Amino acid sequence: MITFLISLALLVLGYLLYGRFVERMFGPDDRVTPAVSKADGIDYIVLPNWKIFMIQFLNIAGTGPIFGAIMGAKFGPSAYLWIVFGCIFAGAVHDYLSGMLSLRHGGAGLPDLVGNYLGGRTKRVMLVFSVLLLSMVGAVFVYSPAEILKGMWGSGTFWIIVIFVYYIIATMLPIDKIIGKVYPLFAFSLLFMAAGLMVCLLLKWPALPEIWEGVDNMAIATGHESEPLLPCLFITIACGAISGFHATQSPLMARCMKSERMGRPIFYGAMITEGIVALIWATVAMFFFYNTPEPGHTLLAAENGYATSAPAVVSLVCNDWLGIVGGILALLGVVAAPITSGDTAFRSARLIIADFIHLEQRSIAKRLYICIPLFAAAIALLMWQIGNPDGFNVIWKYFGWANQTLAVFTLWTLTVYLVLHKKPYCVTLVPALFMTVTCSTFLFISKQALHLDTTLSYVLGGLTFVFALIWFITWKRKADERLRPDTHS
Numbered sequence: 465m466i467t468f469l470i471s472l473a474l475l476v477l478g479y480l481l482y483g484r485f486v487e488r489m490f491g492p493d494d495r496v497t498p499a500v501s502k503a504d505g506i507d508y509i510v511l512p513n514w515k516i517f518m519i520q521f522l523n524i525a526g527t528g529p530i531f532g533a534i535m536g537a538k539f540g541p542s543a544y545l546w547i548v549f550g551c552i553f554a555g556a557v558h559d560y561l562s563g564m565l566s567l568r569h570g571g572a573g574l575p576d577l578v579g580n581y582l583g584g585r586t587k588r589v590m591l592v593f594s595v596l597l598l599s600m601v602g603a604v605f606v607y608s609p610a611e612i613l614k615g616m617w618g619s620g621t622f623w624i625i626v627i628f629v630y631y632i633i634a635t636m637l638p639i640d641k642i643i644g645k646v647y648p649l650f651a652f653s654l655l656f657m658a659a660g661l662m663v664c665l666l667l668k669w670p671a672l673p674e675i676w677e678g679v680d681n682m683a684i685a686t687g688h689e690s691e692p693l694l695p696c697l698f699i700t701i702a703c704g705a706i707s708g709f710h711a712t713q714s715p716l717m718a719r720c721m722k723s724e725r726m727g728r729p730i731f732y733g734a735m736i737t738e739g740i741v742a743l744i745w746a747t748v749a750m751f752f753f754y755n756t757p758e759p760g761h762t763l764l765a766a767e768n769g770y771a772t773s774a775p776a777v778v779s780l781v782c783n784d785w786l787g788i789v790g791g792i793l794a795l796l797g798v799v800a801a802p803i804t805s806g807d808t809a810f811r812s813a814r815l816i817i818a819d820f821i822h823l824e825q826r827s828i829a830k831r832l833y834i835c836i837p838l839f840a841a842a843i844a845l846l847m848w849q850i851g852n853p854d855g856f857n858v859i860w861k862y863f864g865w866a867n868q869t870l871a872v873f874t875l876w877t878l879t880v881y882l883v884l885h886k887k888p889y890c891v892t893l894v895p896a897l898f899m900t901v902t903c904s905t906f907l908f909i910s911k912q913a914l915h916l917d918t919t920l921s922y923v924l925g926g927l928t929f930v931f932a933l934i935w936f937i938t939w940k941r942k943a944d945e946r947l948r949p950d951t952h953s
Contacts, residue, residue, distance in 0.1 A: 465670065471548045471743055472743060475551060475552065475739050475740055483556060483560070483732040483733070483736070486556075486732065487727070489887055489891065490561065492725050493725075494725075497567055499511075499721055504825070506826060507571075507638075509638065509639060517729060518647060519644065519647045521738065522650055523716065525654060529704040530742075530801075532702055533701060536701035537747075540680065541674060541678070546697055547701060552736075553894070554705065554898070559710045559714055559732065560731040562577070562874055565577055566715040566719075571719040572819065573815055573819050574711045574816070575588075575816055578874070582876065593873075594812075594870065595838075596866070598816075599845060600863045607624070609799040627806070634810075634811070635831075643807070647804060655741070658741045661748055661782075661785065665744070670755045672755060695909070696906065699902070701742065702868055704745075706899065708871035710735070712870075714731055715812070748781055752780075814834050818834055865903065868906075869903045875892050896932075900928060901925045905925030908925060
């Protein structure tokens, strides 16, 4: 528990100190924002700052900081290090700068930002990559809540239809009609649940593994013993540390902000808040797996047996610690959160495609031009997922890797921007190199990909680092020669 308190304090200090440093480095000012200059009453619309924060938090969170933290806690106290340092120096920087860069480029989506700084070919790759990732998010976040809801009432097909109808409505309507009204409530529920669990942790003060006792791979759950901590921990815990999906969501809120100066609390602050939620759930999971003298799973709902799946941990802990209210909040966390991430995923995909083909989105008909084939593709992916016994797990694993790979492209985009505008580029270069090695090594070592020998995978990951660093040094030398003294931010 001492490690938990230290980690919590570091996250708060990270926002106050490093967040302020990153903000000053970027230099927000009083220029007119896209929400004002391009107001259309649909996607570009000024919203209150508190509401933007709550929507941004729920957009980037969903079940990520819950499920990812629980699965990551199986690796042991090393999860604390990744959540804290990943969030402060990688995730929050990634979210803040991608959001602010969108503001500076008229509310541009991620593929356009990548294209501006990494070139047209990379933009086209990112367009396809982003839409596929967002479609996977939508498909995954239809299936998982439907599976939970069918156990309470109705059939899985019924709930899939209900959720998809909601997706269509939320994707089509102006952002302030459903998302702007419902999301703050769900965000408050997630925060309230996390706060309640933290109070329970402080009252119980369980004996948990501390960081100074070692950061070796503890990986107690079946199937995790063979997964090396590097890189699997950094793929498993994504949303609580760094997630490329966030870079597709930040532009949504960039189109609703009246002032650039609110960027730090909205973008950097929402990520730190998500890191705190992940930290709480990682600690809860460590109680569940490692508490001494008895692990938590032997103390909670013993008649249900030992279950290591993230939804089972959420349900058991919330109902035991928080009672009836906890059960309701668990339902909101496990069901409502993925649904709200799914609808903004489809909304982001619609806007990314619209920007690419230059199709304005004021009229319903033109929104339908994009939404009909988009939802048709998502339904096809969903049907494959339902028909394949292991379909959900397959999509989820590829989603995890694709999510972090998207962060790699975003971090390199931000690094190029900082170099070209003569700003301290190391704040994104270091995370970019680290995540490049992480994602490439996972591709080499994972059973779902190449599944090479562990040592060979690490060697190839090291070579990827060398290649990426040489590429950057070579590019920067050429860029420095082209830079003019009058380059503006």
